Amino acid sequence: MVQEDIANLSLRQLAAGLGVSAAAVYRHFADRDDLLAEVARIGFERLEKQFEDAFDMTCPPADAPEATFRLRRLAEAYLGFADTEPALWRLIFSAQAEPFRGITPPEGCGGSYQYLPAALLGLHQTGIIPTQPNERDALFAWSAIHGAATLRAGLVPGALMPLTELATEVAERVIKSLK
Amino acid sequence: MVQEDIANLSLRQLAAGLGVSAAAVYRHFADRDDLLAEVARIGFERLEKQFEDAFDMTCPPADAPEATFRLRRLAEAYLGFADTEPALWRLIFSAQAEPFRGITPPEGCGGSYQYLPAALLGLHQTGIIPTQPNERDALFAWSAIHGAATLRAGLVPGALMPLTELATEVAERVIKSLK
């Protein structure tokens, strides 16, 4: 687990830690922002991996409980990441990492941005929510989960609730909001 | 509107902008973090003022529409701040400002932390939501609004929806999630 905020990482300290001169870093990264962007990229990949593990995209959910379960697991992956790697989480979703444009824009909603809509669609397909989920539904669901994760990564750390419980609750409430 | 990210503010540049030496700043602030904390504090006060203006605490809502309206206005204030002052918003809710403990802890839920619970209570009192809202209800509502604001202040700027529309929608969905 990354402890201190990565954004405060000193390029020189990092280099020293690697037993290498500061200038050597510039053989691999254009500048500090580029380095942070790479760290963010790798962190994001790990998050994506969590999504992938949590969520089987290959087949639609068999029944309503499974569809619910999928959303819950997705929320758990999202929240869990914010919980166990708050500093990395903050970096990924910070303006610092913004130079790395690969993360930020949900243009075609590919990559990681597919899971949540897919989860919502599964809820619809198994009859849990009445209407075909649209972009706004997805944005709200994302807001709720992202907000919970953000609060957990910062203002309201683990205190109030164990992770799985929170994930379950958030998923339930998101579903309720779509009914 | 504060344009560039305040967290990147240089103490020296600031001092120069004020026509004063850099060292003079240290007569008023312990260090850079202290300065940022003060900026965050003032920003937070402005946000609180918005809440206050948006939300009349003196009397309970007269009827259901008014109770709904209050939550909507609250969401609008929250989202509006993230929308018009994204950099200041980010500073307030960033780890940078964390030294200023006055903002972060929702211990007694006084100050700004009273508005959202009060709004939810109003929804219950006017019969919109069936159960007396508890801390978890408030936390979820906060998550949803905070998440929407966070996304709007960063990853998903103003694009998808005009502000009032988004606020209305978020409020509606939050209410739905509590039914």
Place this chain on the structure above:
DNA sequence: GACTTATGTTAACGATGATAACATTTTGAC
């Protein structure tokens, strides 16, 4: 073997946050 590429080095530059030592103004008590 010569040339290119990748990767490292040291030395230096300017900007930054911070501190020390010193000067000046404001203020308040007597």
Place this chain on the structure above:
DNA sequence: GTCAAAATGTTATCATCGTTAACATAAGTC
């Protein structure tokens, strides 16, 4: 009004930081 103290500013200096330049060396290619 005097005068000491507090407040507020100054310049000089430091270590650190991101970054660049100039140079060295190892590995691989023709």
